[in-house]
Amino acid sequence: MMDFRFTPEQEHFREDIRRFLAAHVSDELRHEIATSGHSPGPLGKQFLRLLGERGWLGIGWPRQYGGQGRSMIEQTIFYHELDLQDIHYGNLTITSLAMALMKLASEEQKQQYLPRILSGELEICLGYTEPGAGSDLAAITTRAVRDGDEYVINGQKVFTTGAHYASHIWLLARSEPEAPRHRGLSVFIFPLDTPGVTVRPIYTMEGIRTNEVFLDEVRVPAAAMIGQPGSGFYTAAVALDFERVFMGKYTKLRRNLAALLHECRQSIDGAAPPFDDPVVRDRLVSLHLDVERLRLLCLKSAWMMDHGQVPNAEASAQKVLASELEQRLADEGIRILGLRGQLEHGSAHVPAQGHLARSWLLSPMLRFGGGANELQRDIIAQRGLGLPRAQASGTA
């Protein structure tokens, strides 16, 4: 029977999470998150430890790796509840890399990394992008050269978010220079304090730090390679599918829309609330419908994972919808709120706690990051619809 509802047990679980969050999420923590960007500050780290102790970081993981062995639907419920409380660390270590490790790493590597990821000891940043390899990931030139039991890595990564606080890097490098460009890449995991690694800050338009990472004669053990030599493009593609499902969460947008609706219902100095204006109201209905579309695709992806499938075209669809909707929601929201819409978190008179302003500044990145939306649409056309490969595109 078709059924779109969560089970009573799942609703129960949601209540548990809500109670926990009500007791442990303070305004100070929210403020820290709002101002510190993607990296957890002292309060955030304390909070993550608490989650780890309860086993809530690996809800959907198998028990053998320290998880709770629950479903992905339940893991989704958990991250959605965090989002609704304004806790959205981009914790891709858990939601994307660990999922890819479970699928592709050796048993020894799983034992080595997964429990430490769960305890919060290991946080891994993504080393994909290079100055000459953005959406065209196969253009990577960072080299990994085999030398006995080690690889020697040289090259440069850019937009390496989290490299200044993560413990490890998940790095895509060219290890098979003679192979065709998609078959010559491998993924390595190694600590960022390995000699030869230099991390330098870059600041983005939203005022948040990301990094460039220089790799100069960095020696890592051959066992740091995930999967077979040359399988890196595929490994990255699997991790990216999980990443897009996580990036494509609808709850942040539901929360932003709720904040906008709340503002629209207020009367300021006796003026009619914006919600009373039918022009405004219909724009809000459109935004609501788009959040609903995204919610349904999110549920579908989580449900697919529970049935042993990796959402592929589905993940890309989620990413496209979520990123474009986040931009539209912020942009139209600010337009509806008028001059007040421009005010940022920390300013007097700020509407919607500054969510819309922050979202608006972030939104250009969402459309090109994690694989540009143009690439996502290629993936949907070629994998979802089976259309022939376009001449000038290589899909990840």
Added chain:
Amino acid sequence: MMQLDLDPEQQQIRAAARRFLETECPPSLVRHLRERHESLPRDIWSRMAGLGWLGLPFAEHHGGSAAGWSTIGIVMEELGRACDPTPFVDCVLNCGWLIQDLADEVQCRRWLGPLIAGELRVALAMFEASGDWRTPGCRSTLRATSSGWRLDGRKLHVENAASCELLLVSARDAASEQLRLAVVSPRATGVECVALRSLAHPDLYEVCFSDVSVAEGDLLGSEDVSTALDAALLRTAVFQSAAAAGGAGRVLELATEHARQRMQFGRPIGSFQAVQHLLANAWIDVQAAWLAAYEGITELERSPRAIDRAAAAKCISNEAFTRTCFSAHQVFGGMGFMWETDLHLWTRKAKEIELACGGLPYHRRLLAATLH
């Protein structure tokens, strides 16, 4: 347990419905009926009755099968895929179901049995010039006289009025202002059907009632039917959402196939990124439309209060259907624009579904009222 796809049994039902419609209802038949301004394909209709489709929503003691709503949704999805030329929605989902909602036992026996058997076709005469269906928009009146009720008024956009057996007509009681439903033959004295010409529905009428006699036993229920009509519109809208998802899915298949075959500049146009992106957007639209439709159906079946889910299903799926058709036109170019090609049949159907059940602005207002 959450279940976001059809289960194996439902997939069999869908496959059987698809096989039936592929044989009995090819696009050539849809076009043929349109050319003849007809929408009562009698031979399919009796076979649909034979399959039990016309009795799906009705209680077993009325001769129906009291099917779950998902099953009706599956049939609707497939009818949408086949660009449904039949009066299934109007006759079964609108009229038959309203009769079951409102009529007494005697009336149900009189009308539902023949309807389920495919021998009685009923059309809903509900909308008037203003597009509103409640008072004061509904200006048709029923007057009580010493010799029974008299019906006067003018209904628009009545499907198949000239060829169906009965009309279900809404009118307000001139004395009490309550909205009532009367069952009237289109061939009764004082009834006149005037054909309208629509870009969407092939067989649409204005029906004028002038001092038409209505027996007490031909009125449904004894109370105001406004609420029942609102509920019926929403119910039909969620089922039509499945038809919209099915239609959009079929149109996307046709466009994708064409993009694979059609060569320009020495390669299939489906290898061009611009074409791929057009179709990728349609793919996202179709996925969301399908999920929204079945969520609307299952939630409204659970509770008539699920107005938010039902109205969202209507908006999401109907917009997706129209958009997908226009994207497909872009892919097909001239080969979808000629009369003898099939695509425009679905494009028209998309608009027919969108305008039905109060249309999108009505459902967007319903949604606005649930936003908080």
